[in-house]
Amino acid sequence: MERSKVLMALAALAHESRLDLVRLLVPLGEDGLNAGDIARALGLSASRLSFHLSALEQAGLIRSRRVSRHVIYSADLAGIGGTLSYLLADCCMDHPEVLACCGSAARAALHSVATGTAG
Numbered sequence: 411m412e413r414s415k416v417l418m419a420l421a422a423l424a425h426e427s428r429l430d431l432v433r434l435l436v437p438l439g440e441d442g443l444n445a446g447d448i449a450r451a452l453g454l455s456a457s458r459l460s461f462h463l464s465a466l467e468q469a470g471l472i473r474s475r476r477v478s479r480h481v482i483y484s485a486d487l488a489g490i491g492g493t494l495s496y497l498l499a500d501c502c503m504d505h506p507e508v509l510a511c512c513g514s515a516a517r518a519a520l521h522s523v524a525t526g527t528a529g
Contacts, residue, residue, distance in 0.1 A: 411492040415470060419493040422469035427454060428462050432471060435485040442475075442484030 423429055430452055435442060443451070449459045463483060466472040470489035474481050502508040 411496045413496075416493050416496045419469040419471055419489065422465045422471060425462070425465075427452060427458070428466055431462055431466060432485060432490070435472060435483060436487070436490070438484065439487075440484050442482045444480040444482055448483060 423432065431448065434448065434451055445456070445459060445463065448454075448463075449456060452459070454462070463472065463474070467474060467483075471486055471493070472483050472489075473486045474483050476482075498504060498508065498512070
């Protein structure tokens with residue numbers, strides 16, 4: 411992953427509402443949610459939500475798709491995994507103490523996202 415893309419992703423996550431939005435979408439997988447449901451779940455106005463969705467989508471952390479008259483938003487797990495993988499491998503140089511804080515399940519998941527074997 412490119413450094414500029416990681417910086418954009420980290421900047422996008424450095425906001426309480428955007429972090430909450432990612433936390434909401436990740437467990438839903440590809441199903442995701444439409445904007446109205448996201449706004450209700452997070453207590454955001456439509457204009458504020460639109461601003462946050464745009465920032466996260468530009469950063470490669472969420473994606474959108476049109477289904478009938480609705481736009482469905484879901485987490486971009488490869489984008490999130492790539493960001494975390496960059497931090498662990500390139501910034502932290504896979505330092506054992508840093509990796510130990512992630513837990514073995516998280517490390518295995520990051521490895522499979524980074525190597526393209528997630529599924």
